[in-house]
Amino acid sequence: MEFDKDSLLKLGKLSKIKIDEDKLSSLSTDLGSILKFIDRLQSIETDNVDPTSNSLDQSLVMRDDIALDENSATEILENAPEKELDFFSVPKVIE
Amino acid sequence: MKAGLNLIEASELLANNETSSVELTKIYLDNINKGEELNCYNTISSEEALKAAESSDKRRKEKKSKSRFDGIPIGIKDLFCTKNIKTTASSKILSSFVPTYESTASQNCINAGLISLGKLNCDEFAMGSTNKTSYFGSVINPWKSKNSDANLVPGGSSGGSAAAVAADLCIASLGTDTGGSIRQPASFTGTVGLKPTYGRVSRWGIVAFASSLDQAGPITKTVEDSAALFEIISGHDSKDSTSSIKQKENFYDNLNSSVKGIKVGIPKEFKSDDLPVSTQKAWDDCKKLLQENGAELIDISLPHTMDALPTYYIIAPAEASSNLARYDGVKYGIRENAKNLIEMYEETRSIGFGDEVKRRILIGTYVLSSGYYDAYYIKAQKVRSLIKSDYNEAFKRVDAILTPSTPSTAFEIENEPKDPVQTYLNDIFTVPVNLAGIPAISVPFANDENNLPIGLQLITNSFEEQKLLNIAKNVQDTINYAPNLDKWWIK
Numbered sequence: 297m298e299f300d301k302d303s304l305l306k307l308g309k310l311s312k313i314k315i316d317e318d319k320l321s322s323l324s325t326d327l328g329s330i331l332k333f334i335d336r337l338q339s340i341e342t343d344n345v346d347p348t349s350n351s352l353d354q355s356l357v358m359r360d361d362i363a364l365d366e367n368s369a370t371e372i373l374e375n376a377p378e379k380e381l382d383f384f385s386v387p388k389v390i391e
Numbered sequence: 392m393k394a395g396l397n398l399i400e401a402s403e404l405l406a407n408n409e410t411s412s413v414e415l416t417k418i419y420l421d422n423i424n425k426g427e428e429l430n431c432y433n434t435i436s437s438e439e440a441l442k443a444a445e446s447s448d449k450r451r452k453e454k455k456s457k458s459r460f461d462g463i464p465i466g467i468k469d470l471f472c473t474k475n476i477k478t479t480a481s482s483k484i485l486s487s488f489v490p491t492y493e494s495t496a497s498q499n500c501i502n503a504g505l506i507s508l509g510k511l512n513c514d515e516f517a518m519g520s521t522n523k524t525s526y527f528g529s530v531i532n533p534w535k536s537k538n539s540d541a542n543l544v545p546g547g548s549s550g551g552s553a554a555a556v557a558a559d560l561c562i563a564s565l566g567t568d569t570g571g572s573i574r575q576p577a578s579f580t581g582t583v584g585l586k587p588t589y590g591r592v593s594r595w596g597i598v599a600f601a602s603s604l605d606q607a608g609p610i611t612k613t614v615e616d617s618a619a620l621f622e623i624i625s626g627h628d629s630k631d632s633t634s635s636i637k638q639k640e641n642f643y644d645n646l647n648s649s650v651k652g653i654k655v656g657i658p659k660e661f662k663s664d665d666l667p668v669s670t671q672k673a674w675d676d677c678k679k680l681l682q683e684n685g686a687e688l689i690d691i692s693l694p695h696t697m698d699a700l701p702t703y704y705i706i707a708p709a710e711a712s713s714n715l716a717r718y719d720g721v722k723y724g725i726r727e728n729a730k731n732l733i734e735m736y737e738e739t740r741s742i743g744f745g746d747e748v749k750r751r752i753l754i755g756t757y758v759l760s761s762g763y764y765d766a767y768y769i770k771a772q773k774v775r776s777l778i779k780s781d782y783n784e785a786f787k788r789v790d791a792i793l794t795p796s797t798p799s800t801a802f803e804i805e806n807e808p809k810d811p812v813q814t815y816l817n818d819i820f821t822v823p824v825n826l827a828g829i830p831a832i833s834v835p836f837a838n839d840e841n842n843l844p845i846g847l848q849l850i851t852n853s854f855e856e857q858k859l860l861n862i863a864k865n866v867q868d869t870i871n872y873a874p875n876l877d878k879w880w881i882k
Contacts, residue, residue, distance in 0.1 A: 304753075311712065311756045312719070312733070313749055314741035323750070326811050330754055333812045334701045337770050340777070347772030348779055350603050351828020352590045352633055353853075359629040371491040377726035384721050387732050 299324040299331070395559045398616040401463045405451065412444035412451070412462025415562075416506055419464045423508060423560045428880045429531045431555040433469045434477050435509040440464060443506045450504070460619065461504025466561035468552045469510035470517055471497045471607070472596040476507075480598040481525035482515045484724045484743030494596025495631070496565060496607045496624045503623045508561050512551030515745045516715065517572055517600045520817040521807055522550030524747040532579060532801050533558035533876055536841040543801040543843070546576030546817075552610045553580040557876060563611040563620050567597060569604045570703050571797075571821025574833035577610055578796035578846025581835040581874045583863070584610045585617045586821075588853045589828035590635035592621075593628030601710035602633075604703075604825040614834065614864040618642040621856065637854060645857055648864040651685035655862075656789035660696035661820060663798075669839035670795050677793060677836055677847050680869050681862075689789050693781040698774050699823035700815060705758050705771035706826070711748075712755025718743060750811060775826050782827045786852040791862050794820050796833040796846035820848060830856045834863045835872045844874070 299307075304324055308315040315323065369382050378385040396404070396415075404410045420437050447462035456462075472478050472490035479485045497507065514524040521544040522530040530550040532543040534557070545554040549566030553576035556564050566573040568586040577584025585608045592607040599605060609620035619642070626639040657678065666674075678688055720726035720739030727738035744752070758767035785792065798819055808814055824831045830853070833846040847866070851859040 307753050307757055307760075308737075310760060311752050312716075312736040312740055313744065313752060314734075314737040316741070323753075326750055327753060327757075329810050329812050330704060330750070331757075333815070334705050334754075334758075334767065334771075336701045337698060337705070337774055338766070340695075340698060340770075340774055342770060342773035342777070345773040345776050347769055348776040349772055350589075350633065351779060351826070351853075352635065354590070354635060356632040357627075357629065357634065357636060358632070367491050372722075374491070375488055375723035377720060377724070386721055387729065387735050389732050 299327045395612070396562055397612040398460060398463060398563050398619055399613070401562055402459045405462055406459065412447040412506060413441065415462065416440050416444040416464045416508070419508055419561055425881050426558050426560050429533060429554055429558055429560070430528055431512055431530055431551040431558070431560050432466070432509045433479055433481060433512050433527050436476055436507060439476065440506050440508050447504050447506065457502060457504035460623070462506060463562055464506045464508045465500065466509060466511045466552060466555045466564040467497055467507050468513050468549050468564065468566050470513060470567055470598045471565060472598070473497055473507065473510065476510065478510065478598070480516050481513050481527055482744065482748070483526045484718045486526065487725060488723045492596060495593035495628045496597065499624045499626070500565070505623070511555055511564060514548035514550065515748050516598065516711070517548040517567055517569055518711070518747050518751055519547040520571065520575055520814055522547040523804065523807060524745055526745060529804055530554050533880070534580060534801060534843055535879065536843060538841055541803045541805065544579065544804050546579035546801065548572040549610060550576050553577050553582050553584065556580070556582045556610050556612060557874070558878070563609060563616050565607060565624065566610045567605055567607045568825065569600050569707060570825050571818040573608050573610060574796050574821050574831060574846070574848060575817060577833040579801040579844065581844030581876070582610050582612060583614055583617045583835065584608065584833045585621055586824060586831050587621060587625065587856055588635070588830045590633055591625045591856070593631040593634045595628055595630040599714040601707040602714060603710060604707060614860055614867045615643065615646065617832065618646055618860045640857060642857055642860055646864055647861050648868055649685070650681055650862055650865045653686045653791065653862060654689050654789040655681055655686050656689050656691035656785055656792040658691050658693045658696065658792060658794060660693050661794045665798065666795065667799060667839065670845050673836045673845045673847060674795050677866060680866065681793070684865055684869060691785045691789060691792070693785060693823070695774065695778045695781050696823055699778055699826055700819055702771045702774045702778065702826060703822045704754070704815060705767050706775065708751040708755035709759050709768050710755070712752045712759065715748070715752055747811070778823055779827045782829060790851065790858060792850040794848045794850070796820060796848040800839050800841070800843040800845055824850055829853050830859055832859055832863045834866055835874070836866070836870060837872065
């Protein structure tokens with residue numbers, strides 16, 4: 297089982313990962329092999345089974361909404377690859 | 392001072408003034424230096440560690456120690472955010488990231504006075520079973536086969552955490568386990584690895600891989616150390632909405648190694664003709680040992696065992712593809728410049744992620760995409776319910792379950808199969824536990840015919856870590872496993 301080239305490129309677009317031409321073939325084989333493996337589940341009878349998204353038998357714990365003076369913009373922006381003033385900076389979006 | 396101290400021994404030496412935190416820290420920094428070839432650490436924090444050790448010694452002098460473990464040097468997987476110390480998840484995309492905050496689990500270590508020696512190498516974003524997916528290169532297993540000089544994998548993803556404890560490059564370490572990432576490397580290195588119940592240890596500040604499966608835990612030399620370090624890092628955290636509200640327990644003080652009357656289940660689905668003879672023998676010997684010590688063996692069935700791995704390889708990549716969407720070259724990490732925003736995202740993620748991470752993001756995106764969501768993602772969540780229910784049923788009859796930790800012992804770094812699915816099979820015995828959210832421990836039991844460690848896995852029901860640690864201690868104390876590791880890297 298192999299992933300066809302167009303589906304793989306579309307998946308790359310959805311995932312925002314550029315797929316290089318020279319990687320297409322090996323990636324298609326790898327993903328095909330993984331898909332074949334996970335397809336085994338299709339034969340399992342699950343008609344009256346509820347899905348489990350979290351194994352903990354406890355509802356999500358809420359906490360009080362208290363403002364804390366930590367993680368200042370200056371500190372956080374230290375990690376930004378590019379910044380301007382007090383903002384993250386990205387390539388121009390609007391023409 | 393004897394080499395290869397464990398947490399308890401180190402705490403006794405400190406209490407009796409036979410050593411100081413500064414002396415211990417210097418010894419271990421020196422060990423790290425000598426063991427550079429093993430590639431266990433991504434970042435070594437010598438200066439910070441020595442400073443913290445001085446403070447610890449001062450506290451001890453003033454009888455203000457934070458805990459009996461105050462001043463003991465440990466290592467931390469490079470997946471835990473550590474304030475002002477680089478945290479990379481062993482990925483190129485985060486290779487420059489310096490967190491402005493501390494993860495709760497590592498903060499709990501600081502609160503107990505433990506000293507971090509640095510950040511331990513792991514598979515990229517904890518995705519792997521060999522440590523080969525790390526951007527910073529493979530960790531080398533300190534163990535070698537007696538018949539060959541080839542380097543072996545330490546297992547993964549917490550490969551650095553396990554190898555560092557085995558090689559005495561730290562006294563104990565923190566790892567994380569999403570599908571076996573603590574237990575499998577522990578098994579490959581002759582160390583003790585505990586995956587706690589989901590929710591026991593806060594996930595806050597740990598780089599997320601698969602949020603419904605990720606759980607942090609200790610890798611140590613002994614079961615006692617495991618109990619002690621687990622006690623330190625566990626407890627409710629209001630910053631993690633999936634953190635359990637159960638009270639913190641005194642796992643170390645309450646250790647009791649009796650197994651009299653304990654019922655131990657042996658699941659028939661874990662039996663296989665493919666299991667190496669030595670692993671099968673270790674498993675059989677352990678059954679016999681537990682029986683002789685007063686436990687009762689019961690044959691059980693966990694019918695969906697073989698469905699766990701395909702289920703995991705839907706759920707984990709799905710959650711990963713969502714969690715890793717945040718790495719976009721904007722807020723932190725590296726950026727690859729391009730002419731517009733979308734291309735910048737695509738180029739950054741293309742050069743920033745390694746092959747295995749990309750494969751999992753692509754598969755995750757696929758199973759979550761329109762038209763496939765029900766067939767894959769919801770289907771996997773339903774099978775997850777069946778797996779969980781297998782364990783619920785089993786624990787009506789037994790207290791614990793005994794299995795091998797891994798289908799093989801450590802293998803050669805160069806011998807990893809080309810097909811990713813073959814590598815995934817390494818986690819066949821560990822993955823079901825994460826899907827069920829229950830705790831499990833890998834304990835070193837014996838060495839195989841090539842002198843490589845074999846680990847056995849004990850599993851209990853949710854929040855029954857005390858029982859788990861007690862049985863593990865019984866096994867440990869009866870066999871008295873002596874690693875006898877040749878430190879070939881010290882010239």
